[in-house]
């Protein structure tokens with residue numbers, strides 16, 4: 001297990017180029033308009049924002065015996081924002097890409113606003129500078145490769161037990177799940193940038209992109225599409241938080257600067273049975289900053 005981490009930490013410039021190419025081909029082959037429908041399996045480990053906190057990422061994976069887990073019919077689902085901000089962004093994204101090449105059917109990486117489309121730049125976006133500081137000007141070439149890979153990452157998914165997975169949220173208009181295939185720019189912005197708020201209707205977002213969606217928007221979307229819960233990342237919190245009467249679960253899976261939260265959260269749930277809220281609550285995993 002540690003040897004995978006050691007392998008990731010020792011990758012050089014050309015190894016990384018090959019890893020991006022290889023994983024890019026897999027994501028491109030899997031592309032179905034960017035929507036993954038009806039994920040099946042025994043269990044899913046769902047992980048929220050990492051933002052370069054490779055140490056916590058390794059801890060979550062190790063604690064869940066990730067290789068044994070992936071060898072069986074289980075899924076690890078990432079909710080995006082793997083890069084920017086933290087100390088080990090390159091290792092974080094490379095570890096996930098490497099696992100994708102080993103277990104392509106069991107690793108799902110949903111894009112966040114920090115894995116941006118060309119028309120939706122994010123800020124601050126220090127990942128390209130990390131690459132240049134590590135590899136010199138050649139780091140810019142790697143960034144171009146990563147950026148092309150981001151364009152073939154899925155942006156939303158559903159599970160067979162009726163969960164909806166996305167980085168940010170849903171738009172103000174009551175869309176059908178099929179509308180999420182090949183979304184226009186406007187819809188993509190809502191998916192990657194939005195946050196829930198405890199009210200009704202839609203409010204502008206202080207982030208300057210996306211919107212804040214109220215409880216009624218969540219309930220209508222879930223009912224229309226026969227879904228039970230939205231699981232998303234995007235917002236800093238002490239590992240997890242609920243909104244909209246337990247219909248929206250936020251997972252935040254990193255600790256420390258620049259958010260200064262001290263608990264990272266993840267969710268380990270069965271995929272082969274309907275989920276009651278108590279089961280979800282019982283299966284939230286927490287890691288404190290000391291671990």
Ligand SMILES: [Mn+2]
Nearest residue numbers: 081112113234
């Ligand atoms: Mn985000």
